[in-house]
Amino acid sequence: MTAIVHPLRFQIGARTLASVPRRLHRVGLGLAEVLGRAMPALPPLAPGDAGWLVTSVPEDRVDVPAGYLTLVRQRYERHYLDLARGEAAWLAGLSGSARSGIKRKAKKVAEASGGTLEVRRYHDAAGFAAFHPLARAVSARTYQERLLGAGLPEDPTTLIARAGRDEVRAWLLFVADEPIAYLACTADGAVLRYDHVGHDPAHAALSPGAVLQVEALRELFGDRFAWFDFTEGEGQHKRQFASGSVACVDLLILRPTLANRVLAAALTGFDRAIAWGKQSPAVARLGARLRR
Numbered sequence: 001m002t003a004i005v006h007p008l009r010f011q012i013g014a015r016t017l018a019s020v021p022r023r024l025h026r027v028g029l030g031l032a033e034v035l036g037r038a039m040p041a042l043p044p045l046a047p048g049d050a051g052w053l054v055t056s057v058p059e060d061r062v063d064v065p066a067g068y069l070t071l072v073r074q075r076y077e078r079h080y081l082d083l084a085r086g087e088a089a090w091l092a093g094l095s096g097s098a099r100s101g102i103k104r105k106a107k108k109v110a111e112a113s114g115g116t117l118e119v120r121r122y123h124d125a126a127g128f129a130a131f132h133p134l135a136r137a138v139s140a141r142t143y144q145e146r147l148l149g150a151g152l153p154e155d156p157t158t159l160i161a162r163a164g165r166d167e168v169r170a171w172l173l174f175v176a177d178e179p180i181a182y183l184a185c186t187a188d189g190a191v192l193r194y195d196h197v198g199h200d201p202a203h204a205a206l207s208p209g210a211v212l213q214v215e216a217l218r219e220l221f222g223d224r225f226a227w228f229d230f231t232e233g234e235g236q237h238k239r240q241f242a243s244g245s246v247a248c249v250d251l252l253i254l255r256p257t258l259a260n261r262v263l264a265a266a267l268t269g270f271d272r273a274i275a276w277g278k279q280s281p282a283v284a285r286l287g288a289r290l291r292r
Helices: 031-035 087-093 096-112 125-139 143-148 157-164 201-206 208-220 236-241 258-279 281-291
Strands: 004-012 015-028 051-058 069-082 118-122 168-175 178-188 191-199 227-229 244-254
Touching: 004 258, 015 258, 031 051, 031 069, 031 191, 031 244, 051 069, 069 236, 069 258, 096 168, 096 201, 096 208, 118 125, 118 208, 125 157, 125 168, 125 178, 125 191, 143 191, 157 168, 157 178, 168 208, 178 201, 178 208, 191 201, 191 208, 201 208, 208 236, 244 258
Parallel strands: 015 051, 191 227
Antiparallel strands: 004 015, 051 244, 069 227, 069 244, 118 168, 168 178, 178 191
16 A cells, blocks of 8 residues: 555635645545444555554544554544345334425425436446436536535546446436436445435525435345445434444544644644634634625
8 A cells, every 4th residue: 555645634614724745544444344343454654654544443442553643633423324124124213304304305306307206327337337427517516526526536437347346326316307416336345335426506405415315225225235334424414314323533643753743733723723613602603604
């Protein structure tokens, strides 16, 4: 494994104020490792490597090398859905308001499309090749791509190859024959990952992302997968649709050089200031005005 340059960001929400580059090994835990509560083995550092960025470490299993600088960059629940439960048990586990919300949103989308809820699936290589340009058109308009740089990849070559190996599941939601939301997931054995998702903001009032998510999950209960992995980060739909979660942290582990000590102190101080600001009523009001 080769380290690559990562920008360590001073960030407020999705907005980056400044960043400092460091050569890091990124080590991401898959859902099976998270559920196994294991700290992964860290690859050796080469000269010029600053350290490791380790994501989704179970909070109760953090074990880092002695003598290194360690910063917690994020805390979150890693949500997942046990597909072996079956659709009926999953729906029964949702709150009454969640179930009624699912029906209401689906009906609203169907009415906007002439009375039919139109979801198309693309699960093989030819299908994904057809899916990609349609989904890219939606992705280009999403906040995930514009603000986070996390849209659907422009080059579909790798995903088409994976689809040919039965490692991709993808869906599009249409309204009046126009795609308005997409979901593309990749497989790791019996786990399907929630990788690329987005919807056209012009149709946000229809909650198209939530509608498409539910329809995709319903189909997956009859597929070959045992788990659906909502991956890192929080989200209301993840909490609502998941059957379980694990408290996780993202760790930045750095060599104890002078430059890294200064950087670690600056990141820690900045994060504390942002956390304080979120608790300040005046700052919260200002943030709301800026968002408007």
